[in-house]
Amino acid sequence: MDPTSRKLEAIEALLARVLACAPEQRAVLLDQVCGTDPAYRQRMDRLLRLAESGEGFLDRTPLRDGAEVPAGAAPPGVARRVGAYRLVRKLGSGGSAEVWLAERDDGGFAQRAAVKLVRDADAATRARFAIECGILASLEHPGIARLYEADVDARGSAYLVIEYVEGEHLTAYARRHGLPLRERLELFLQVCDAVAYAHTRLVVHRDIKPANILVGADGRVKLLDFGIAKLLDQDGGRNTTQTLHLSPAYAAPEQLTGGHVGTSTDVHALGVTLFELLTGTLPWSVEGAPMTTALRRLAERPLPPPSRHAGAGGVAARALRGDLDAIVRRALRSDAAARYPDARALADDVRRHLAHEPVAARAGATGYHLRRFVRRHWLGLASAGAVFAAMAIALGGIAWQADKARAEARSSAAVQAFLVDLFRHSSSRQADPVKARATTARELLDIGVERIQHELDDAPAHKLALLRLFGDLYGEFALSAAQVPVRRTAVPLSRRVNGGDSRELAADLIALADVSPDDAEQQSSLAEAGAILDRLGDRDSVLRAKLLVTRASSHVTTDMASAANETAGAVAILERMPPSDDLAQALYLQGLVAGYSARMAQAVGPLQRAVDVALASDGAHNPMLSTYYRQLGEAQSYTSRHDAARASLEHAIAQARAFHDENDYDLVRAQTTMAATLLNADRPREALEAALQAKAAAPTADHGIEAMQLRTYALGMASRAAARAGDAASALADAEAAVALARDFDPTGAFLGISLQRLADAQVELGRDADAERALAEATDILTHAGRRPSEASAMLRIRIALDAGRVAGAREQFASLPALDGDALSSLAAALRRDLVEAELELAEGLTVRAITRAADVVARARASELAPFLRSTIADGAVLEARARLLRGDAARARPLLADALAARHALYLPTSPRIAEAALALAEAEFALGLGADARSHLDQAEAIAAQAGLAARWVAALQHMRRLATATATPHALAERAPPRAKPL
Structure with missing residues (x-):
């Protein structure tokens, strides 16, 4: 040291x-x-x-004046700028830090942030900042304020730039809005979810209190200030900061006495926060010096329950008695081992209370479980006779429940022993401990399944429990194929252990059907499960809903009407129950069915509700959240809600990263969908960046069929984005790789067909039209046999190829065969405008220049007037180029030039510097300038096009224009050159 x-x-x-x-x-x-x-x-x-003083490291004590920093002035002793940010107004101070509202003013994008500043930071403070930076940078959760930047400036002041959150402190928000109990608990659950996420990252906050919890206008919670948080694997959790950087009123006993700090330390602070949220007061007196008071209260345990402190600032005492008293008191126990182990366990108990289920904090209370049963089923037990009958049944079943509990305990012990022995396989006790420790979770699962199959035949009930457990674990890793043999083994064993008419067998059959790749096996399993539930008279249970969801999943691509009815039935059953993962799954599938039925506008609602329900039932810990957000973002994108789509997909990517493990499939899917969404939003360069990230993260082809499918999809998206952004060579390489991979695993299926379409797109960009025609012909044949029609993009490519070859009549015929656009006017606007531009190009090729000018100008005007104008920049630029080309053919260079100048600027902003579309606009602008006698300007734009041609190559239609402009540049040396020149054949986009 x-x-x-x-x-x-x-x-x-x-x-x-x-x-x-x-x-x-x-x-x-x-x-x-x-x-x-x-x-x-x-x-x-x-x-x-x-x-x-009672203040933590970053208590936000408001200034008395709150005045903004005058322009050009600086706070006393502090530079008015920190990194890329200008300090605007002090938000608070405490301990050794200050917090300032800041604005980014480096010429980049506008952004407000909170700057946490420590002046004259010594080595220890800088070290603490380095730890804090590492912690914050690792936390990506919608309930935790994000870190943007961190450094130590030239004056020695350490600083963090953190997301600026506008809102009220938790307790102030609840008090001002007069929130009822349920809404207070739902806010508290949001806090727990954020803390639980941090706990999964081995991070303890250590200063949780209402002042560090803000509630925004949308009712969403943000947890601030991980200023004294500490990774659990540093110093073994030893409390080295002790009393310097904590808030005494909320500190756990171990923080005050220098004991071990762990996740249960945060549970204690959450318990104090919940106490204050429910009652409007702290659980102990705050008279005297805060630290002295805190140390004194260590000897004053046990604490009175919240219901004895209920007052005007909280909820009624009667609502707190029982469950909530028990939950809070368990969270506040002085012995850390007696508290909830982490925030997730605390949240689970609060959710059980909200669902009128028995809470863990009251386990063993006489008569408690019976009261919970009556509370959950009050409607069916409304009459006094029914209540007494239910009590008699419940009391008569106590002995049976005890036997069942003992059996379950024995089974649980057997399962635990098996797992302990299994994990010893990867412990340091093995002969080769390095290899043992390197065993991956997937390998451990495979080893476990192999042992289950061969070692537990004499204990069928235990074997069945383990098979279900390992099947579920494979599901957590999204390894559907690995689940199949496990579920197949479980079904006959379940029939033997539980009987042919048991709900347990029905559940195992549904689980098998959910993952089986064999359609016959899937349908027979579902039919048997349905028959069992019918015989049991089960029409509206969760298991019946799961059956309907699994049936709908099997019908998604074959029978949309049945799938829609089945998802509606499942949703109707589950809506009558508390929010659950099953309801979220049913809503997700309902949205998926709507989307697959080309009813994207109807898909958005169920998908948004799937996200909301998943968050309400399981917080941010639901591993399906990334999928729900991703599908929601896709639906929003295809209904032209581009900003909302991008936000949803950012959540999807963040969730996928939060569950990062050996399986990155969700992350790859989210990133490829983000790329598609950015293309729909007319942001090709950003789309290419997202697509390249997805390609880099995509699994290699030797990881099975699902990996090959996902890699092919990622390669295809990278090709599509590169073609749009202006890198045709990369687009071709990725498309060829996707086609080669698809020929291996799907030689007659949709993956190959779609990959061939991507290949044709890249080939057209490079002028390889004959190759593109062959690829499109093969794609059409494959997709037709697979029951899918080629995309509109393929039809547009055929029109492009026909125009390049001078087959104007054939191009017109292809255009006439396009199907009518469906969807609402806003959703189909971009496609309608693209079609109108193609028709204007056809008119130009047919010599109808006035019509082409009128139609192209109309497209530009409609695009600019639309609310989607920010997402139609390429359409506006294409329309301007097309109108200008037509005007040049009519000798109107003066009106063509400003159109082309605007289009060139727009394309520079949209595409990569080597994009042929930039070259096209530059060549057309050079032509207009030569016609107007602006030779220097013309040669400058000609040089731009020459540079692009030298770096990236150009298709034949652009090469012809380039050669014409070279001749024109040479010809301007003779007096009559401009008058004698023949106009080139017009071939705009």
């Missing part, structure tokens, strides 16, 4: 001793220790005052 660290530990140890003393004895102790060192004594006095 370096000398500085030893000195800091000595100071902290002394401060802890001083704080533990009675106030009148502290001066004596300090005199004895500090001796004749006045600087040391002054430092200890200052630290003591800070510790007793």
Whole structure:
């Protein structure tokens, strides 16, 4: 340990001793220790005052004036700029830090942020900042404020730039809005979900309190200030900060006494926060110095329940008695081991209370489970006779429940023993501990299944429980194929253990049908499960809903009408119950069916509800959230809600990263959908970036059929984005790779057909029209046999090829065969405008220049007037180029030039610098400038096109225009050249 660290530990140890003393004895102790060192004594006095102030490392104490920093001025002693940000107004201060509202003013995008600033940071402070930066950078959760930037500036001030959150402190928000109990608990669950996410990243906040929890206008919670958070695997959780950087009123006993800090430390702070949220007051007196009060209350346990503190700032006492009293008191136990182990467990108990289910905090209470049963089924037990009958049945079944509990305990113990033995396989006790520790989770699952199959035949019930467990674990890893043999083994075993008419067998049959690739097996399993439930008279249980969802999944691509009815039935059953994963899944499938039925507008509602229900039932921990957000984003994109789509897909990517493990499939899917969404939003360069990220993360082809499908999809999206952005060579390479891969695993299926379409797109961009025609012909044949029609993009490629070859009549025939556009006017606007531009190009090729000018100008005007104008920039530029081409053919260079100048600027913003579309606009602009006698400007734009041709190559239609402009540049040396030149054949996009 370096000398500085030893000195800091000595100071902290002394401060802890001083704080533990009675106030009148502290001066004596300090005199004895500090001796004749006045600087040391002054430092200890200052630290003591800070510790007793009650403020944590970053309590936000508002300024009295709140005045903004004048332009050109700076806060006293602080640079007016921090990194790329200008400090605007102090938001608060406390301990050793200040927080400022800041605005980014480096010429990039506009952004407001909160800057956390520590002046004259010493080495220890900088080290603490480095830890905090690492922690914040690793946390990506909608309930946690994000870190943007961090550094130490030239003046030695350490700073963090964090997401600026506008909102009220949790308790203030609840009080001002007069929130009822359920809404307060739902807000608290949002906090728990954010903390639980941090716990999964081995991060403990250690300063949770209402002041660090803001509620926005949308009712969403943001958790602030991981300023004293610490990774659990550093220092073994030893509490080295002790009292310097905590809030005494919310601190757990172990924080006050220097004990071990872990996830249950945050549970204690959550318990204090919940107490205050429910009652409007803290669970203990706050009279006197905060730290002294905090230390004194260690001896005042146990605490009274919240219901005894209910007052005007909270909810009624009667609503708190029972469950909530027990939950809060368990969270606030002085013994960390007796609390909930983490925030997730605390949240689960609160959710059980909301669902009128027994809570873990009251386990063992006499008569409690019966009361919970009556509370959940009050409608069916409304009459007094029914209540007494139910009580008699429940009491008569106590012995049976006890036997069942003992059997379940034995089974649980057997399962636990099996798992312990299995995990020893990867422990350091093995002969080759390095290899053992390197065993992946997937390999461990495979080893476990192999052992289950061969070792537990004499314990069928235990074997069945383990098969179900391992099947579920494979599902958590999205390894559907690996589940199949496990589920197939479980079904006959379930028939043997539970009987042919049991709900357990029905559940196992449904689980098999859900993953089976064999359609006959799937349908027979579903039919048997349905028959069992029919015989049991089960019409509206969760299991019946699962059956309907699995049936709908099997019908999604074959029988949309049945799938729609089945998802509606499942949703109707599950809507009568508390929010659940099953309801979220049913809503997701309902949205999926609508989308597959070309009813994207009707898909958005169910998909949004799937997200909301998943968050309500399981918080951000639901591994399906990424899928729900992704499908929602796709539906929003195809209904032209581009900003909402992008936000949904950012959530999808964040969720996929939050569940990052050996299986990155969700992340790849989310990134490829983001690329498609950005293309729909007319952002090709950003789309290419997302597509390349997806391609880099895509699994290799040797990981099975699902990996090959996903890699092919990622390669195809990278090809499509590269073609749009202007990198035709990369587009061709990715498309060829996708086609080669698809020929291996899907030689007659849709993956190959779609990959061939992508290949044709890249070939057309490079002028390889004959190759593109062959690829399109093969794609059409494959997709027709697969029951899918080729995309409109393929029809547009055929029109392009025909025009390049001078087959104008054939191009017109292809255009006439396009099907009518469906969907609402807004959703189909972009496609309608593209079609009108193609028709204007056809008119131009037919010599109808006036019609072409009128139609192209109309497209531009409609696009600019639309609410979707920000997402139609390429359409506006294409329309301007097309109108200008037509005007040049009519000798109207003066009106063509400004159109082309605007189009060239737009294309520079949209595409890569080597895009042929930039070359096309530059060549047309050069032609207009030569016609107007602006030779220098014309040669400058000709040079742009020449550079692109040299770097990336150009298709034949652009090469012809380039050659014409070269001749024109040479010909301008003769007096009559411009008058004698023949106009080129017009071939705009």
